[in-house]
Amino acid sequence: MRIIDAHTHTWTKDIISEKDRRAREIAAERAGIEPQLDSPIESLKIAMERGHVDRAVVLPIDSGLSQTMPLSLQAKTNWHADEVAKYPDIITFVGIDPRRGEEGLIELERAVMEKDCRGWKIYPPNGFYPDDDKFYPYYERCVELNIPIVIHTGFTSRFKHVKYGQPVYVDKVAADFPDLKIVLAHVGVPWTDEALMVASKSPNVSVDVSGWQVFASRVPMKVYQMIAEAKISRVFPNRLIFGSDFPLFEYAMPLEQWVEFFSNLRLPDELTDIGYPQITSEEIEKVMSRNAARIFFGERS
Numbered sequence: 001m002r003i004i005d006a007h008t009h010t011w012t013k014d015i016i017s018e019k020d021r022r023a024r025e026i027a028a029e030r031a032g033i034e035p036q037l038d039s040p041i042e043s044l045k046i047a048m049e050r051g052h053v054d055r056a057v058v059l060p061i062d063s064g065l066s067q068t069m070p071l072s073l074q075a076k077t078n079w080h081a082d083e084v085a086k087y088p089d090i091i092t093f094v095g096i097d098p099r100r101g102e103e104g105l106i107e108l109e110r111a112v113m114e115k116d117c118r119g120w121k122i123y124p125p126n127g128f129y130p131d132d133d134k135f136y137p138y139y140e141r142c143v144e145l146n147i148p149i150v151i152h153t154g155f156t157s158r159f160k161h162v163k164y165g166q167p168v169y170v171d172k173v174a175a176d177f178p179d180l181k182i183v184l185a186h187v188g189v190p191w192t193d194e195a196l197m198v199a200s201k202s203p204n205v206s207v208d209v210s211g212w213q214v215f216a217s218r219v220p221m222k223v224y225q226m227i228a229e230a231k232i233s234r235v236f237p238n239r240l241i242f243g244s245d246f247p248l249f250e251y252a253m254p255l256e257q258w259v260e261f262f263s264n265l266r267l268p269d270e271l272t273d274i275g276y277p278q279i280t281s282e283e284i285e286k287v288m289s290r291n292a293a294r295i296f297f298g299e300r301s
């Protein structure tokens with residue numbers, strides 16, 4: 001089965017802010033592991049090979065308006081574009097905070113047209129609601145450029161603001177831009193029902209399961225329940241996408257195990273006995289690669 005990891009990150013300590021470095025240390029302490037201050041694309045490539053992952057999508061985040069960053073917005077775009085240029089099976093998005101206004105719009109266009117960035121990553125917990133009318137020119141431009149957007153939804157790190165991560169703040173954008181391909185990252189966890197509700201009412205909205213390996217490693221029933229609900233609400237199988245958030249959750253479940261877990265996923269009797277329909281291997285194949293191939297790589301399916 002072909003595998004696409006639709007949600008990954010790469011960085012080195014030269015490109016992250018002091019605050020993000022601190023947040024990584026706090027998160028590592030909580031998980032009882034060493035903080036990961038360097039995770040260049042080579043680490044992703046090694047994990048992909050171990051997990052038999054064919055393609056991956058890197059999603060850079062622009063925290064430049066809320067933190068002092070070592071690189072300018074443009075230099076950071078270039079850094080990511082140069083990294084993925086080494087590997088034909090890895091693509092990158094561009095991370096831009098839409099509060100940058102015109103400067104950000106120009107960078108969005110440059111990133112896509114000149115640096116081969118394939119979509120826009122939005123990170124609302126840096127301090128904004130994504131459905132602000134002021135950001136509509138960005139969404140219009142993404143439709144014109146025919147690129148997808150991935151919006152972080154759900155839980156965030158220590159110094160960011162989680163209220164902006166509620167999936168419902170994407171609903172107006174999804175309704176107003178029916179041709180815009182939108183992916184809600186992490187199925188909005190812990191607002192999972194809300195993310196599925198937003199996706200269920202808008203056919204242009206998908207969800208990615210990155211980060212859920214934390215549950216898979218400890219309480220797999222939570223993953224089964226989410227998939228069962230996604231199927232009932234018709235988001236599964238065509239609009240649920242496999243992803244890992246590599247390397248953030250390697251401590252909980254390495255990518256190769258996460259691939260294994262999801263590729264073989266079936267609902268337990270406890271759920272099918274109370275009426276949830278079982279899922280099939282054809283449906284799982286859509287989640288593991290065909291949905292991402294369509295949304296991120298422009299393949300027909």
Ligand SMILES: [Zn+2]
Nearest residue numbers: 007009059245
């Ligand atoms: Zn992420």
